[in-house]
Amino acid sequence: MFGPTRVRKTAAVVTSAAAAAATVLLGAPSAAAAPQPIVGGTTTTTTTYPFVMQITDASQNQFCGGTLVSATKVVTAAHCMAGESTSSVRVVGGRTYLNGTNGTVSKVSKIWVNPDYTDATNGDDVAVLTLSTAMPYTKASYVSSADTSVYAAGATARILGWGTTSENGSSSNQLRTATVPIVADASCKSSYGSDFVQTDMVCAGYSTGGTDTCQGDSGGPLLIGGVLAGITSWGEGCAEAGYPGVYTRLTTFSNLVTAQITS
Template identity: 85%
Template sequence: MFGFNRVTKTAAVCAATAAAAATALLGAPSAVAAPQPIVGGTTTTTTAYPFMMQITDASQNQFCGGTLVAANKVVTAAHCMVGESTSSVRVVGGRTYLNGTNGTVSKVSKIWINPDYTDATNGDDVAVLTLSTSMSYTKASYVSSSDTGVYAAGTTARIVGWGTTSENGSSSNQLRTATVPTVSDSSCRSSYGSEYVASDMICAGFTSGGVDTCQGDSGGPLLIGGVLAGITSWGDGCAEAGKPGVYTRLTTFSSLVTTQINS
C-alpha cells in the first residue's frame, strides 16, 4: 500500500515521482496520487470561498492550496512547504481560475513548518505562511483545541481545491468543491492500519469512494459547519472504495496555529 501526499508540481517532477512510487512507501512532496479532482463535486468560485488561496511557485504555478485565517496568515500542509523557501513561494487570493490574472499575489515573508512533521509518517502535517502583502478577502474561522466533537463520524464536511483531473494529468483550471462524510477512527484505521494516527488525523469520504481530494489539493481546507477543521494531507490513491482522504486534525494543532498567527 502506498500513501501519497496530495501535492502537484511540474509535469517532469510528477513523472519522476510516479516512477519512484513503486519503491517508496511515502512520496516526496511532489508525489503523484491517483486520478480525479474532488470527484463528484462541482465547480465553484473564490467569491463563494474567499479564504481559499492558491499556493504557487515564483512563476505562479499552483501546487497546493491554503486557507486565509488572518489578513497576512495562511494555513496549509507542512508537506507542501518541505524544501521551499520564502523566495520560492507565492500566495494568490481571489483567483478562481489557475490561468487567471486577477486577484492578489503576495510574496511570503515567513514559513513555519510544524517541527514535529516528518514525511515518514505524514503526521503533524500543518504549516503557517506569513504574507508580505495583506489580503482583503474574508477570512476563515478555525477550530479551537476544545472543538473535538466536530469530527463525529458521518458529519458532513466540505472539501475545496484545484486537484488534478487524471493520474499524472493537469489540474482543474477552475476551483472545485464537494461534500464528504467524516469517517470513524476505527474505520479509518481499518483502511490504513498504523499509518493512521487518530490524534493527528481525520478521515473523510464515502465507503464506496467516488468523492475525494487528490493531487494538487494538498494544504486546502476540510470545512465543517463552514469552519476550518482539517487540512488536506494524504491518501491511498484518490476516490478509491475503502480508502478515504486523510486530513490533518486541526483541533490538535489549533494552539500552535494561533501562536503563529499572533507572532
C-alpha cells in the same frame, strides 16, 4: 506498509516552473481506479469561498492550496513546504482560475512548519505562511483545541482545491468543491493501519469512493460547519473505495496555529 508518495502535493514546482504544468503525479499509485472530477465535485469560485488561496511557485504555477485565517496568515500542509523557501513561494488570493491574472499576489515573508513534522504519514502535517501583502478577503474561522466533537462520524465536510481530476489526470483550471462524510476513526484505522495516527489525522470520504481530494489539493481546507477543521494531507490514490482522504486533525494543532497568527 505504504510510502510517503501518497501526499497530495503536485510533483510540479519541486523541479521547475515548466514541470509545474505537467500532468504527471508525484509517485502515482499503481491502482487501476480512474476516478472522475476536486474528484467527484463541482466547479465553484473564490467569490463563494474567498478564504481559499492558491500556493504557487515564483512564476505563479499552483502546486498546493491554503486557507486564509487572518489578513496575513495562511494555513497549509507542512509537506507542501518541503524544499521551499520564502523566495520560492507566492500566495494568490481571489483567483478562481489557474490561468487568471486577477486577484492579489503576495510574497511570503516567513514559513513556519510544525517542528515535529517529518512526513505526512507520520502526522504533524501543518504549516503557517506569513504574507508580505495583506489579503483583502474574508478569512476563515478555524477550530479550537476543544472542538473535537466536530469530527463525529458521518458529519458533512466540504473540500476545495484545484487538484488533478483523476489519479493520472491534469489539474482543474477552475476551483472545485465537494462534500464528503467524516469517517469513523476505527474505520480509517482499518483502511490505513499504523499509518493512521488518530491524534493527528481525520479521514473523510465515502466507503465506495468516487469523491475525494487529489494531487494538487494538498494544504487546502476541510471545512465542517463552515469552519476550518482539517488540512488536505494524503491518501491511497484518489477516490478509491476503502481508502478515504486523510486530513490533518486541526484541533490538535490549533494552539500552535494561533501562536503563529498572533506572532
